[in-house]
Amino acid sequence: MARLARFSITMDDELLARFDELVRRRGAGVNRSEAVRDLVRDALVEAAWEGSEEEIVGTVTMVFDHGVGDLSDRLDALQHAHHDKIVSAMHVHLDAHNCLEVLVVRGSGDDVRYIADTLLGTKGVKHGKLVMTTGGAEL
Numbered sequence: 001m002a003r004l005a006r007f008s009i010t011m012d013d014e015l016l017a018r019f020d021e022l023v024r025r026r027g028a029g030v031n032r033s034e035a036v037r038d039l040v041r042d043a044l045v046e047a048a049w050e051g052s053e054e055e056i057v058g059t060v061t062m063v064f065d066h067g068v069g070d071l072s073d074r075l076d077a078l079q080h081a082h083h084d085k086i087v088s089a090m091h092v093h094l095d096a097h098n099c100l101e102v103l104v105v106r107g108s109g110d111d112v113r114y115i116a117d118t119l120l121g122t123k124g125v126k127h128g129k130l131v132m133t134t135g136g137a138e139l
C-alpha cells in the first residue's frame with residue numbers, strides 16, 4: 001500500500017454536517033477519510049473515461065415488460081449487434097410480465113455510453129441505469 005499523506009480540508013459547518021450524516025449512514029467502519037477517498041476515486045474514474053479510448057467497464061441495468069410488442073426481440077437484436085462488447089448478461093423474470101436484465105459492457109467510454117443509451121432508449125424500457133467503472137488497475 002502507498003504511503004499515506006495527511007492534509008486538511010476547509011468547508012462550512014453546514015456542508016460538513018451533511019457530509020458527516022452521509023458518512024454515518026454508510027455505517028460502521030467508514031470515516032471521513034475513507035469517504036473522501038471514495039469521492040476522489042469516483043472523480044478519477046469519471047475523468048479517466050471522458051473522451052478516452054481507454055477501456056472501461058459498465059453495467060447496464062434495465063427493467064422491461066417482455067410481453068410488449070416485439071420489445072424482447074429488439075433488445076436481443078441490439079445485444080447481438082454488440083456481442084463483442086457485451087461480455088455478460090443476466091436475465092431475471094421478476095414476475096409474470098416484467099424482466100430485469102443486467103449487462104456487463106466493456107469498451108471505450110464512448111462505446112459503453114452508446115450501447116447503454118441505445119438499449120435504455122428503446123421504447124418500452126421502463127427503467128434503466130448505466131454505472132461505469134474501470135478495470136481498476138490505475139486506482
Ligand code: NI
Binds near residue numbers: 092099
Ligand atoms: Ni423474463
